[in-house]
Amino acid sequence: xxxxxxxxxxxxxxxxxxxxxxxxxxxxxxxxxxxxxxxxxxxxxxxxxxxxxxxxxxxxxxxxxxxxxxxxxxxxxxxxxxxxxxxxxxxxxxxxxxxxxxxxxxxxxxxxxxxxxxxxxxxxxxxxxxxxxxxxxxxxxxxxxxxxxxxxxxxxxxxxxxxxxxxxxxxxxxxxxxxxxxxxxxxxxxxxxxxxxxxxxxxxxxxxxxxxxxxxxxxxxxxxxxxxxxxxxxxxxxxxxxxxxxxxxxxxxxxxxxxxxxxxxxxxxxxxxxxxxxxxxxxxxxxxxxxxxxxxxxxxxxxxxxxxxxxxxxxxxxxxxxxxxxxxxxxxxxxxxxxxxxxxxxxxxxxxxxxxxxxxxxxxxxxxxxxxxxxxxxxxxxxxxxxxxxxxxxxxxxxxxxxxxxxxxxxxxxxxxxxxxxxxxxxxxxxxxxxxxxxxxxxxxxxxxxxxxxxxxxxxxx
Numbered sequence: 001x002x003x004x005x006x007x008x009x010x011x012x013x014x015x016x017x018x019x020x021x022x023x024x025x026x027x028x029x030x031x032x033x034x035x036x037x038x039x040x041x042x043x044x045x046x047x048x049x050x051x052x053x054x055x056x057x058x059x060x061x062x063x064x065x066x067x068x069x070x071x072x073x074x075x076x077x078x079x080x081x082x083x084x085x086x087x088x089x090x091x092x093x094x095x096x097x098x099x100x101x102x103x104x105x106x107x108x109x110x111x112x113x114x115x116x117x118x119x120x121x122x123x124x125x126x127x128x129x130x131x132x133x134x135x136x137x138x139x140x141x142x143x144x145x146x147x148x149x150x151x152x153x154x155x156x157x158x159x160x161x162x163x164x165x166x167x168x169x170x171x172x173x174x175x176x177x178x179x180x181x182x183x184x185x186x187x188x189x190x191x192x193x194x195x196x197x198x199x200x201x202x203x204x205x206x207x208x209x210x211x212x213x214x215x216x217x218x219x220x221x222x223x224x225x226x227x228x229x230x231x232x233x234x235x236x237x238x239x240x241x242x243x244x245x246x247x248x249x250x251x252x253x254x255x256x257x258x259x260x261x262x263x264x265x266x267x268x269x270x271x272x273x274x275x276x277x278x279x280x281x282x283x284x285x286x287x288x289x290x291x292x293x294x295x296x297x298x299x300x301x302x303x304x305x306x307x308x309x310x311x312x313x314x315x316x317x318x319x320x321x322x323x324x325x326x327x328x329x330x331x332x333x334x335x336x337x338x339x340x341x342x343x344x345x346x347x348x349x350x351x352x353x354x355x356x357x358x359x360x361x362x363x364x365x366x367x368x369x370x371x372x373x374x375x376x377x378x379x380x381x382x383x384x385x386x387x388x389x390x391x392x393x394x395x396x397x398x399x400x401x402x403x404x405x406x407x408x409x410x411x412x413x414x415x416x417x418x419x420x421x422x423x424x425x426x427x428x429x430x431x432x433x434x435x436x437x438x439x440x441x442x443x444x445x446x447x448x449x450x451x452x453x454x455x456x457x458x459x460x461x462x
């Protein structure tokens with residue numbers, strides 16, 4: 001029996017970051033992963049491969065739509081799907097092997113296999129049982145489906161199957177207008193598929209600022225995505241080479257059908273904790289399948305902690321990473337902290353969408369007096385030069401103190417620009433603080449400054 005200070009179960013963003021931080025703090029650390037490669041869903045079948053395909057297909061879009069406008073002439077580029085898949089795999093391999101290198105560098109023991117917890121202080125991997133003073137559950141999540149839908153990862157797929165289809169389908173129905181559905185729907189639309197997105201709610205991207213959601217739907221519609229909103233899917237029937245999605249419109253209960261070669265079920269994710277033995281241990285669970293934790297990420301069983309998608313909160317890799325570092329600090333006897341009010345969210349469509357903090361809808365619910373500073377990318381020289389002038393930056397600030405309460409961006413580089421506001425919010429900055437900070441020209445980030453100026457006397461270029 002090997003003895004460790006900490007054993008982390010799960011090698012995804014939360015788990016591997018937690019393991020590295022534990023090792024940096026002087027704790028003898030092991031990390032258990034059964035997938036065969038580190039990085040979890042994110043690096044293997046999620047964030048990273050999807051961004052590779054988003055990048056490749058964005059370049060394809062640029063070649064077909066914008067190259068001639070810039071005087072770049074030549075034959076139209078064709079898609080070699082097998083080579084694109086190979087490129088995607090190279091990206092995955094480079095990242096996962098990089099984590100293995102970091103484990104060796106930090107002297108972390110990599111236990112390959114599926115882990116379970118037979119008793120407090122023990123982790124079983126295969127036939128071997130290891131002991132640990134502290135155990136961290138970082139087992140992530142898995143795709144959720146709907147009643148009446150059977151996933152086969154060939155014709156009816158989750159995001160995992162959608163990333164590795166044998167060929168580009170001529171048609172695709174995406175069930176769910178959240179982040180995953182819109183990103184992968186964009187990929188296949190750019191590749192030439194007819195894509196229809198079916199969403200239960202009356203707006204896309206649930207929980208996002210309403211104005212941004214409407215703007216994004218309008219832009220994606222221009223790009224060829226079709227939307228059916230307010231539709232309750234009742235099932236998917238498979239026939240020869242086709243799948244039929246059956247749904248009813250909530251407004252009048254009328255029933256409809258759509259045929260497609262592939263159906264992507266993108267209805268969210270659920271915690272993955274099966275096989276750990278938590279019930280037998282007496283670990284308290286929540287009704288939606290999450291592990292219940294306190295403010296220090298401790299479960300109801302002493303010495304066992306949980307982080308990431310396995311617990312309450314947004315299912316985001318960077319949220320899991322923050323919790324991984326914080327719980328490592330707690331285990332090492334230090335103070336771990338995560339500011340859940342400043343966790344950005346990004347959708348990597350073109351244009352990108354990024355947000356942090358409160359939406360207008362939330363502020364209205366709270367009855368909080370606020371002001372809005374907004375600036376369109378139509379007034380940004382850099383965005384116009386690269387054919388990405390759609391979209392805007394919107395900053396929400398307290399009406400009395402000018403303190404930034406939230407920011408919502410739809411435009412080029414939004415996922416990178418949002419962090420200026422994240423840092424500002426961490427320091428309790430006002431919109432005026434951002435407005436008075438010099439921003440380089442010409443950059444997309446000037447739009448952030450202009451939105452901050454709009455919270456005061458007004459933007460310059462509006």
